[in-house]
Amino acid sequence: MTQDLPSSKYDRQERLSLWDQDIIEDSSILIAGVGGTGSEVAKNLALLGIGSLILVDVDSIEFSNLNRQMLFREEDVGQKKAEIAKKRIEEQYSSSIKIKSYPNTLQNIPQRVFRQSDIIAGCVDNFLARQYLNATAVELNKILIDSATDGYLGQVQYIKPRITACLACDTPPPPNETHVLTAPCTLVGIPREREHCAWKALYEFNTSFGREPVDTSPEDIVELTKIANDFAHEYHFGHFEEKELVQLILFHVPSLITVNAVTSGIQSQEIVKALFLEKKTLMKDAERKTLDRLIEAHRFRIPSFSIYSSLTGTINSFEMIPDPSCLVCSQPITNVSSLLELQVDQNAFLETIINEIRKKNDKEYAGFRGNLFLPNDGIIKDFLSDGDRITLSSLTDDEEIRVQINFQKL
């Protein structure tokens, strides 16, 4: 019986010129967010035979997810998406694939986990998480292939740090996010607009409770509104009603499985193409030559931005170059020789890191990991993992210092 079967279950795709299955099987993709698009991307990559997946999602499965997130069933409601996604992929699609799951926020994942991946797939649906992912990818010089959907529209963006535009570059924002684009730079400073008070409140809620507020929890909404109004009153921006805050920052965009499926299909395909491009020197001779020929004939490219409209059935793509004044990607890649390494006690306050540098340079600094502000009174191990890198920004001039944090052995 078995001698009639193809020798590999990937036989059909291996018949394609250019296709190098070994490259796929030797690659690792970090999927940030395993909801509507993320679970589709995970399934697609598993079926293609990807070597390993790193699944990150802090959310739990809700009943309303079941219409479009095919890795989850009714009995899974309440359980962590990252853990159930791992279990289902292993059961249904491939038991040989190596999967790690992290039911945490992106900000709580050690940077070494991001470094272990070849490419990051961005499938998150909230603004701060996307900006954090973008800043981390740029910082670690990793390719990020990001997707977003909004009702009948889907978009995929290919971010090769400093070659293509990043998510923080001067790009036309989706209409319902225009007002929030200033969020990262207003988290720490004085709110210049009324909405900034809401973003500062969200940030403070996250810092205090170690999680995002839930839009269906009356207690969370009351607490968030209280914090936002403290800022609004202090800076004379009037008063927030609970409903207004929910619409402003906890708004869930409408979502369609068909649009998720097409968008995640485009995203998965661009991930595969990016793997071939990045690992071209490791490809088999024939496949590499085919790839070179296609590139030369302009028949192979990864557009930096693609937008799919399910209403018109069109996919439009265009190129976006980096914004030279972008706060995230206009900085040069950190030169390893300019990276300062500090041995710290993981139970100390974050302030001890700043004090160390202050002693040397006689200046005040604020600490950031990606675009996440590190509060002075936070405990180091609550915010950082061994080997993480942070930025210290001078509060008096433009100086930025890159510091790698190494934990003292206990």
Ligand SMILES: [Zn+2]
């Ligand atoms: Zn940028």
